[in-house]
Amino acid sequence: MRPSRFRLPPGEAWRENFYGYLFISPWILGFVIFLAGPLLVSLGLMFTEYAGFKKITYVGLANFEELIKFDIRFIGSLRVSAVFAFWTVSLAIIISLAMALLLNQRFRGHTFFRGLFYLPAAVSGVAMTFVWAAMFEKDYGMFNQILRIFDFDRVAWLTSIEWALPSYIIMRLYGVGHYMVIMLAGLQSIPDDLHEAAKVDGASGLALFRHITLPLLSPTIFFLMIVGMIGSLQVFTEGFMLTQGGPARSTLFYVLYLYIVAFTERRFGYASVLAWLLFLIIMSLTLLQFWLARRWVHYESQEA
């Protein structure tokens, strides 16, 4: 049962409807033109072969057949993106949690450090990716300069099959400040009196963290998992700029592959299949997360 709503007089209701739709009309236009319309068109394109400008051929289920039976690049790119998303998100959550716990101590200057820790997330982008290319250089990049100090061998960061993907994970983790800020806000929303009460009961620091902080922080962690996973499944800029999928397709991210099929090979039909699959993957991951969350995420209101 919905709670009974305050009823407006008829003239007033008409007015609210009119102005309501007037104010949201830009969004409705955008939704129809740039979202719902294109979604339907790409749904149709899945059953065609289309290179853009002249003729369009209906091919039935041929695109799906190719996807399942013949496309090695597709399987590879799916694996690359999954490995990348898994490591990026789990490492980012652990590191950002540690950083947030540190800053939550509220020592003098903690806001300065918060700003400093977030800075890399703010400057990431094309310019920074450009600089990463130089830092990962085998002969004179920053990382190998550092390794030399500790007498380690040089690593062929972006040019070797085993190190290329980890290099991208390092790049992503540099922006961990974004996770940290959200994690910190989650920590600060935990009421102090809970900690105080547990301390009075003689709980140790570790027990405090395990039984109070972590459960109360779980909605935040859960949110970061979803958002982080969706974000890292869509990574494109870095991959396109630095390695274009190489060496030996070890960094062929899913969206990078999608871009190549669509705009380099100009196979719009097949690319639409890949795009819709990405949509389905992201949607089901989100739903799965929501379902799993019911088991281990603690929401304050459930206790009441």
Place this chain on the structure above:
Amino acid sequence: MATEIRQASSAWMYRRALRLALNYLIAIAIGIILIFPLLWMFSGALKTKELLLEETVINLIPPLPWQWHNFIDAWTALAFTRFLFNTLVITVASLFGGLLTASMVAYGFARLRFVGRNVLFFIVLGTMMVPMQVTAIPTFLLFHRLGWLNTYLPLIVPMWMGGGAFYIFLLRQYIMTIPTELDDAAKIDGCSPIGIYRHVILPNIGPALAAASIFLFLHSWNDLWGPLIYLTDDNTWTLARGMLTFKRTLAEFRHGGGLRQYQIHWFLSLGTMTMLPVLFIYLVLQRHFVSGVVTSGLKG
């Protein structure tokens, strides 16, 4: 008895001081790790190419004379002034359109009671799940039909239609915190919803607009996907798009002309220049930045 207490408290204070020192030590260590790549970039931008290609040991202090002309050389190697102009036009136009329409839509969803509001807002949130790659091909075909390829329009016009679910959500959350009494007072004074939006809502959502504008700015400034697809003519390129070709030309050079052709010093100086505006805006608006991330993050 008294000495016992004093001893206990001094032990407690000692432990507290130790813990504080440890906090600072860890925080400073993390700070150094995070800032180090930026320092490496800044210092590298002032070195000669020859030095950079031979350096195997970390050296953050560039030897004199500092190579300030790296910046000019890199900037003039391609039409970067033109690219900067294009980037500014696109960024400012999308920023303005995004702020205007997102705040309008957010006001509608936060305050006006129209039929189907909840369902539509649920759809707004649902659109965040749709990856832009799904709509990319039909949108590309649409802009092609309209003859908009190689103009600024494909990068600006969509931002004038609500700016994206994220911004609508961010601003709606903020508008919900403004007391409705203000609206009612304006209504009694004879304000229509348009008047309320202009005179009550807009003046009161400054911090949220600041947060949204930072994200909108970063989005346009760093966008590579859009320019890559819609802009093939180098007269319309943005900085991000231009830099990409710059890098590619160098890579091709490298295969043909050997390692010596590789302009690493230009990489670093261009990186520095493109990053400076972002850095500046971040330092000025940092407070709004963090609050924006938090509002959008926590309420999700």
